[in-house]
Amino acid sequence: MNNETILVVEDNDSLREGICEMLGLEGYRVIEAADGKEAIALLQHHTPELILSDVMMPEMDGFDLYSVVRARRDMVSVPFIFLTARTDPADHLIGRQLGADDYLAKPVTRDELITVIRSRLNRYSQVRIAQLQQAYQTSLTILAGAIEARGAVVQGHIAHMTEMALWLAEELRWNERAINQLRFGAILHDIGKLHVPDETLLKPGPLNEVEWGLIRQHPVVGAEMVRGIPFLSETSPIIRYHHEAWDGSGYPDGLSELTIPAGARILAVVDSFDAMVSERVYAPLFTLEEAYEEILRLSRARYDPEVVAAFTKAWQRGKIQQIYSQSVSAP
Ligand SMILES: [Fe+2]
Ligand SMILES: [Fe+2]
Known part of the structure; x- marks a missing residue:
């Protein structure tokens, strides 16, 4: 059983349900939204370990959602993967320039999806361990500062x-x-x-x-x-x-x-x-x-x-x- 929470943002209901089911079967906790706005509302109360988002959506598209997520201090390094039907290379370029971790073109196979998600989550957990060590060192330095003070x-x-x-x-x-x-x-x-x-x-x-x-x-x-x-x-x-x-x-x-x-x-x-x-x-x-x-x-x-x-x-x-x-x- 994986403990990670994944946020899936996709306006196509059947596709979203299919992806959520796949991820659920892999043991991930899944939260879902039909567009960027809904996703942002969910992020008020959840901090997922990974975000998988469609690009073209009503209300707020994937690129805008990406910018909002990255502006949050607690989510600057959360893996963000774009999932899209678009095959226009210019879109891929925008995604890459924004700094998205991956860009998966639909239809994506189950294996492809799971492999990419696993590798991103592994990397993210390494990053968080490093951040934790940094936080630890900072706390110790503050403590030591008490001696100087x-x-x-x-x-x-x-x-x-x-x-x-x-x-x-x-x-x-x-x-x-x-x-x-x-x-x-x-x-x-x-x-x-x-x-x-x-x-x-x-x-x-x-x-x-x-x-x-x-x-x-x-x-x-x-x-x-x-x-x-x-x-x-x-x-x-x-x-x-x-x-x-x-x-x-x-x-x-x-x-x-x-x-x-x-x-x-x-x-x-x-x-x-x-x-x-x-x-x-x-x-x-x-x-x-x-x-x-x-x-x-x-x-x-x-x-x-x-x-x-x-x-x-x-x-x-x-x-x-x-x-x-x-x-x-x-x-
Ligand atoms: Fe001493
Ligand atoms: Fe000393």
């Missing part, structure tokens, strides 16, 4: 870090899946700071032992926050270990060298770099060159030498500098 990290920190981390992953030839996990790790790395009380997080002076303890818990808290989300299961360790150091002097677990997850080793470098060059009231501000020298100096102490080598390549290509030159001109 609270003053827990400097404005722009997450965007800078994410961009640098992705350059390094590219230099290291990571695959797409690992890069995605790293992206989410960079966006969410300091999410645990949401649980650190304001008096500690925003304290201008030096922190006492207890306060430091709270701050040092943020990677653990952050990793716990995302651990239960299946899509982020591989991101959780990246968050937990982003303050570990190559020589084992970091926190929370004092891991060293290759026992630290690769994503966390990348974040350690770009997190420190951005912290060094970002304006903060109570910390010395480094120039980009000074911060770069500092990263090189601490290779093998705090940072994975392989990640530092990738950072060097990105630096030599001007990628790192480019990130900051863009942000200087931003408001």
